[in-house]
Amino acid sequence: MATVEMTFTPLPAHVRTARLVATAVARRSGVPEALLDEVRLAVGEACSRAVEVHQEHCPAEPVRVALTGAGERFEVVVTNTAAGGDGMAWPPQPVPEEQDSVAAPAELGLAVIAGLADDVQVSRNGDGLSIRMSWPSGAPAD
Amino acid sequence: MDLKLEHHTTDGIEVVDVEGEIDVYTAPRLRELLIDLVNGGHYQLVVNMEKVEFLDSTGLGVLVGGLKRVRAHDGSLDLVCTQERILKIFRITGLTKVFGIHDGVDEAIAARKSEK
Numbered sequence: 001m002a003t004v005e006m007t008f009t010p011l012p013a014h015v016r017t018a019r020l021v022a023t024a025v026a027r028r029s030g031v032p033e034a035l036l037d038e039v040r041l042a043v044g045e046a047c048s049r050a051v052e053v054h055q056e057h058c059p060a061e062p063v064r065v066a067l068t069g070a071g072e073r074f075e076v077v078v079t080n081t082a083a084g085g086d087g088m089a090w091p092p093q094p095v096p097e098e099q100d101s102v103a104a105p106a107e108l109g110l111a112v113i114a115g116l117a118d119d120v121q122v123s124r125n126g127d128g129l130s131i132r133m134s135w136p137s138g139a140p141a142d
Numbered sequence: 143m144d145l146k147l148e149h150h151t152t153d154g155i156e157v158v159d160v161e162g163e164i165d166v167y168t169a170p171r172l173r174e175l176l177i178d179l180v181n182g183g184h185y186q187l188v189v190n191m192e193k194v195e196f197l198d199s200t201g202l203g204v205l206v207g208g209l210k211r212v213r214a215h216d217g218s219l220d221l222v223c224t225q226e227r228i229l230k231i232f233r234i235t236g237l238t239k240v241f242g243i244h245d246g247v248d249e250a251i252a253a254r255k256s257e258k
Binding site: 012013037040044045048051052108109115116 | 163165166167196198199200202203227231234235236
């Protein structure tokens, strides 16, 4: 069972809430302070991407986030249930260095997740995708 | 913390002071401001990010979009940022090679003036 689960309507305004909750649960699970910024940013990127996909394919369906901090690792799973598929390339292609071919924001988001999460797995989930990320956690706070 | 945007002209360069969080919700406001400035004939921009508390890829995309717009007019978009947590995002995405990133607004303006 996840420590905390949340679902939110796919609106950009709620991504901040998801970030704040994820960071709070990570802190409580014993993730070192130095890594909390990375958790906050990576979860925000994954949720932003899910919101974007839902708005395009299934705006009535909520985005799901599961946060688990019971073991030695703090794990976050962001799931989109978008019908219509999600053509995400994983692992992300390296961001080109040439100035005139700067990556699109979606590619930047994947590059950020890949660069920040300690461990990332992407799996198909019906028509949608789950992004599973984890970071080391110490002893959970009381 | 919401996003706060202010801008003023210094030595012919438009300086945009950004404060707060730039994410998927607030980034459209920064995009609109940059578009308005370019449409108003401001092609030399400095975006001061010293008070930015959070930046995600949507924000990066807006800055890249702004850079493309000013470049279409032979302009420039430089950044001011010394915060490690924000600089890290530019490094991860390779954008440190795309933007001029300076330690202060005065340095950014001086660097731009010396290139003219």
